[in-house]
Amino acid sequence: MGKFKTDLDTRARVLAEALPYIQDFHGEKIVIKFGGSIMENSDLKQSVAEDIVLLQYIGLKPLVVHGGGKAIGSTLKKMGIDSRFIEGQRVTDAETMEVVEMVLAGRVNKDIVEKINRAGARAIGLSGKDGQMLQAVPLKNCSKVEVDLGQVGEVEKVNPLPLELLEENYYVPVIAPIGVDRSGVTYNMNADYVAGSLAASLTARRLIFLTDVPGIIADGELLSSLDASGVEDLISREIIAGGMVPKATAGCQALEGGVEKTHIIDGSRPHSLLLELLTDQGIGTQIVDESRTYER
């Protein structure tokens, strides 16, 4: 009986804490980048899909962006096409691009769509070609060595109208990071940066990266919050490194574009999206704008 009472009190406290967030997020857009093990683990993917449906239940308008490097690699291999990587980027010739597009827009995208639909929402999968949503240019070469990455691109301009139309009508857009230029050339793009561009372009309230780690870790400790200058500093000290660099950088760019906060969280923890958005303390790392006052 004592235990029961405690339990009720906890429930009451959790609910009373969450309801103001629920009000606050009502009708707001959030961009969720799928990454890490949830891309390979079908049960995990289904479980995140269910959380997306729960978020839609309480009035949020989620949008999903995904990559798909592993699936691309295995298909290329089956087709006997070799890939060369320069500084982490896959050199993408026309034949490779065709496979990248097929795998991302035709298979990975539709698999996520199907899982969200099965969880009870209504997802629609698009690539950046649809409605000319992601206009691309070749990736500017930031390397010291002269390299030709082929059809590797970056976002030049987002046309948010198709996404706004879908979100207003309670569809969950699922976006493959494929871009196109004015002459019709297709581009392979980094999904983290695409997520950041979309979040800024839609003025999403939050941008959330689902990863395999608890957040940004320095000296063995999870950083619960940092700002753009903190991110810059940690990148220069190579504490933020590897695949975390585009996430942290895109997160800062999204903030400049009007997004309130970027979150980097462990997508494999059950209900990680709910915990990060609806509790006072959150679970991962949030990147905030130092010049801005947060109510919470």
Place this chain on the structure above:
Amino acid sequence: MGKFKTDLDTRARVLAEALPYIQDFHGEKIVIKFGGSIMENSDLKQSVAEDIVLLQYIGLKPLVVHGGGKAIGSTLKKMGIDSRFIEGQRVTDAETMEVVEMVLAGRVNKDIVEKINRAGARAIGLSGKDGQMLQAVPLKNCSKVEVDLGQVGEVEKVNPLPLELLEENYYVPVIAPIGVDRSGVTYNMNADYVAGSLAASLTARRLIFLTDVPGIIADGELLSSLDASGVEDLISREIIAGGMVPKATAGCQALEGGVEKTHIIDGSRPHSLLLELLTDQGIGTQIVDESRTYER
């Protein structure tokens, strides 16, 4: 660290359980009858007011009905007016009626309004005279002895338009149980029955009685759910007795009028409204319609 993890899992579970209810109740009306110790305890009243604001945050449209027997009694006493009670009803002559109206519509009502406003919502207090909302007739005499209760009345017809106008515009109506007939005579009415009539007339989703007890108790055990025939049986066996009779009866009438469920809960338990509405197991007694299938 282990404790922390447990805590996060609990939070995640509570939230995942609550969100479907939150969606389900979005935009729905609920009628809440204030009673028992919350009427006398200012802190408790303020705390219930805060829960009402939380419910409004997640899209519910709450409406409050209140009585005020104790406050009436003490004012009558100060004015040197004696009251006679017949079978629990205060015999209400013209002089008494004037005091009843003043106390209910002028003081108790405005006190609740002020507390809800202070908690962050926008409350508006009305009596049944406003907008001719509660049209009354003298209470039908159900007693064996011939008695004249004076201006004691019951609801003949509810005009829900002013309430719908307020609710659509996100005001919380607070209603004093004063009625009026066509010739302008004022009536004192039982607040439990008024709550039931309003719930039916507005086709509220739920009717909730806040009391001082955990619910309906039989043989020392809280009954978590019963239906109209169960209520009838318990009244005939005088297990439901005293002030619980009008609550249970009005609760059944509300169900006939289209209300989904009536709840009788302990208003003095913290966040009792949230626990009853947003968790699977609830905390008090619910009265349900046996002929109806409930999803949950």
Place this chain on the structure above:
Amino acid sequence: MGKFKTDLDTRARVLAEALPYIQDFHGEKIVIKFGGSIMENSDLKQSVAEDIVLLQYIGLKPLVVHGGGKAIGSTLKKMGIDSRFIEGQRVTDAETMEVVEMVLAGRVNKDIVEKINRAGARAIGLSGKDGQMLQAVPLKNCSKVEVDLGQVGEVEKVNPLPLELLEENYYVPVIAPIGVDRSGVTYNMNADYVAGSLAASLTARRLIFLTDVPGIIADGELLSSLDASGVEDLISREIIAGGMVPKATAGCQALEGGVEKTHIIDGSRPHSLLLELLTDQGIGTQIVDESRTYER
């Protein structure tokens, strides 16, 4: 037959004169302060209520403000509470305030509501607590002697939203002059000034004080029109004195707030509201803005 013809011509002339006013006032708000003998005479009150309904018939949006000094006095007396007056103001301690609120918001207010409803309109009675409509501060002490008037207040800010909602939906708001501050303290306020603040806040077209005298009288003659400097002059010469001072002062403040004209008329003359608003010559005193051109 001759008489009949004359009569028809008079009728025709009255109607032809009134119709342009009727057009001009269509959809406009007017604030009517109830005062004087109509507060004590039930038939007179009913008759003014009927004129309010007629005004609503032709498209005006009336709002009523009332005081209730006599009813407060008699209830305080019944409860054995003495009142002290300083310069015409009732010293209002917590116990007195409770009675003032009960009487104004619970009895006088609902009585006017009921009379307007019976005349065929739809009235809704509110106090300044409802929707936090009248935010109050303690009355600034303008006296030479240091006095503590207790919970006597004045309007700091009006929240007109609830009134606009009611008026747009063809309800007649009836307002008791009770205010509240942010910490929830209740204030007793002068109804004339409340009427002026409401008229300005709603940008009512006209503010009308119903009194027991034909208007402002100087040297035994009714002044049909004067402006703010005229009012100031007459107050300094104590020709405007006593209860006429707050009316004239509030009337000038309303003009500053955008109200077109203030009228002080004899509410006991049959159809005084119609005569003042719908005929060329009017019946009482109007206060006008000297810097403004009136079409008529």
Place this chain on the structure above:
Amino acid sequence: MGKFKTDLDTRARVLAEALPYIQDFHGEKIVIKFGGSIMENSDLKQSVAEDIVLLQYIGLKPLVVHGGGKAIGSTLKKMGIDSRFIEGQRVTDAETMEVVEMVLAGRVNKDIVEKINRAGARAIGLSGKDGQMLQAVPLKNCSKVEVDLGQVGEVEKVNPLPLELLEENYYVPVIAPIGVDRSGVTYNMNADYVAGSLAASLTARRLIFLTDVPGIIADGELLSSLDASGVEDLISREIIAGGMVPKATAGCQALEGGVEKTHIIDGSRPHSLLLELLTDQGIGTQIVDESRTYER
């Protein structure tokens, strides 16, 4: 002073009597047939135009129908065209028809339009050809002798859409009684019957014939009210005769089509329209539906 007071009381009484009618007629359509001396007397025509503007001020939607026999006659004479009349109908050959159309649609119509515009409203003059509003067929021969009246027609079908469009937008339509059949043949029609057809087709609230006489007179006395069987009886007894027959007959037909009342009044009396519509006793003859209960 006594006189003044009486005058105020009369004004008050006239206004209080008129306001309920004003409310009752708000937004309602009335069809006014111009006839008799107002067609020849420019001042009288201007004065009726001013009353039409007053009616529009208080929310009525007036529509004017006119004839123009005298103006047609004088133009035909100037052009040296003779007219033959059979039982009061002008035999209308093609040459005559051309003149009838020119005079009615081009001169009489535009003159009324100009007068209403000058009085302050916005009139638009149309003939039955505009928007194919009045579809006509040759007048059925009711005579005993075989006669060919030429292009004399009657209304087969009204297309009310252009009129509803104009009235919704606060224009006063002014209609010349010219019809057209499917092959494009033009017809001369009786303006009284056209007024009746338009009133029925628009479900106007009232149909008013402005004439030179006080109404229908029997045995030297003005009949203030009669019904269809009364009309029939008076026609058979030739008490209703000459130009009053089409008015009374069209008035009965309008009632069958849903019009509430038809009025036949003396258009030369000042403000006759106001007196008939806004006073209890009226001034002329009203034709009512015996099977219908009138509130007044």
Place this chain on the structure above:
Amino acid sequence: MGKFKTDLDTRARVLAEALPYIQDFHGEKIVIKFGGSIMENSDLKQSVAEDIVLLQYIGLKPLVVHGGGKAIGSTLKKMGIDSRFIEGQRVTDAETMEVVEMVLAGRVNKDIVEKINRAGARAIGLSGKDGQMLQAVPLKNCSKVEVDLGQVGEVEKVNPLPLELLEENYYVPVIAPIGVDRSGVTYNMNADYVAGSLAASLTARRLIFLTDVPGIIADGELLSSLDASGVEDLISREIIAGGMVPKATAGCQALEGGVEKTHIIDGSRPHSLLLELLTDQGIGTQIVDESRTYER
């Protein structure tokens, strides 16, 4: 078979060329001045009416302006009224004005209305008196000799509201060039200038003059395009002369008022309106704004 194929290719090419124009003109207003032989030839008038209906089919909003000099002349003659002309203008005394108005607004106007209606659209004929649409002043005397032209006027101000109302509701307005001043005096106006004023006032996309000649011809050659300075030059050299002067001048004024292009075309050529608006090369003379870039 070869011939058939050729034919299909031509059709395909004509359609592919026309569709972008059809899109471009969707919902746009065009003002069409009827003139020349189509005013005298009933079949030609019917055929132009049919093209107007086709234009309405594809979403254009046509408005027709007409004159009627020959019909006025013949009626004046029948009535034995002589006309004097000064520099091409008919001296218009009151008696003449009455005939001009009757013929234009009562006969010519209604004849065009009837033809458009018969072709399948919904036309409504108005004069400038209707809705006080064409406010006029006496024509400024540009002559060297002092002359009094009587009631000859020019447009002072256009009130486009009635026309916009009709066009939004898919009626085709047909306008007689009759104006009125504030004191109610009627004016006879040049239809070409009225067409130009209406086109500018409605910001029509195009103004089209239907004439009897292929366009503006210089040195025996049709000029396909010229601008305002070209027009001025040709007028000064009297290459543009006679009835072409008001067309070209009004066309330039329309351009200043925001009209995109003015066209002067041969209205007697079958489907001339379609050819001018929906093909690349057009058929007549277009007057364009030199300071403006045209997409085509």
Place this chain on the structure above:
Amino acid sequence: MGKFKTDLDTRARVLAEALPYIQDFHGEKIVIKFGGSIMENSDLKQSVAEDIVLLQYIGLKPLVVHGGGKAIGSTLKKMGIDSRFIEGQRVTDAETMEVVEMVLAGRVNKDIVEKINRAGARAIGLSGKDGQMLQAVPLKNCSKVEVDLGQVGEVEKVNPLPLELLEENYYVPVIAPIGVDRSGVTYNMNADYVAGSLAASLTARRLIFLTDVPGIIADGELLSSLDASGVEDLISREIIAGGMVPKATAGCQALEGGVEKTHIIDGSRPHSLLLELLTDQGIGTQIVDESRTYER
């Protein structure tokens, strides 16, 4: 000059003939199945894309359905996966299905989207998984031999909401014939039948199959029109055979579902869509409903 005149007359005639069709089709949906050589010929595909844009210009709402057998075959070959065909159907195991989905939804679909976008419209490509648009069941085995075709399916139910949303907002949906059942299994479906199901489900006005042949040919002659019984007869006589069977059958099914006509035309002829829809005689075979009256 003569030639020029003839040319203008032809143009005028083609336009006058086309405009009524343009009106008639305004706002109507048409479903266009891409097939045959336009799938392999990039210039031809671009040219059809341009016609689709022209149709959208004049108010039609086109929707494109495509297959992609050749592209699937070549990718399977590259990946070393063999296909077995039973009665023209590709046996589709899980590995094959993954390739089919990738190629259709990821490559062929996006290529058509890109071409329509480049031509000036706004296309959005979807598969039947998006918004659960095409709910599928395994294809019922109509063969005499027991065969297992694997994941070959047919449409069980269409959810038209996402398509209606896109069409209302002027997007051109491009649909890959991939279906999904409730448990998430993916199906490969015949694009002709999918086109028929979509046309019926959207109540498209027309269903058009773009092929490589002029239409249905019997005895060396193009049949310009036939009905369902004609189709049945020709199938039984094997005059309609091979790939024409599903087109003709799906066309008949669309008619049953409310589509007005099905067209089978040669997509390689320039502007074939325009010629079939906007000229009296058309170019291919139309399947009509014998029980229906066609205006044309």
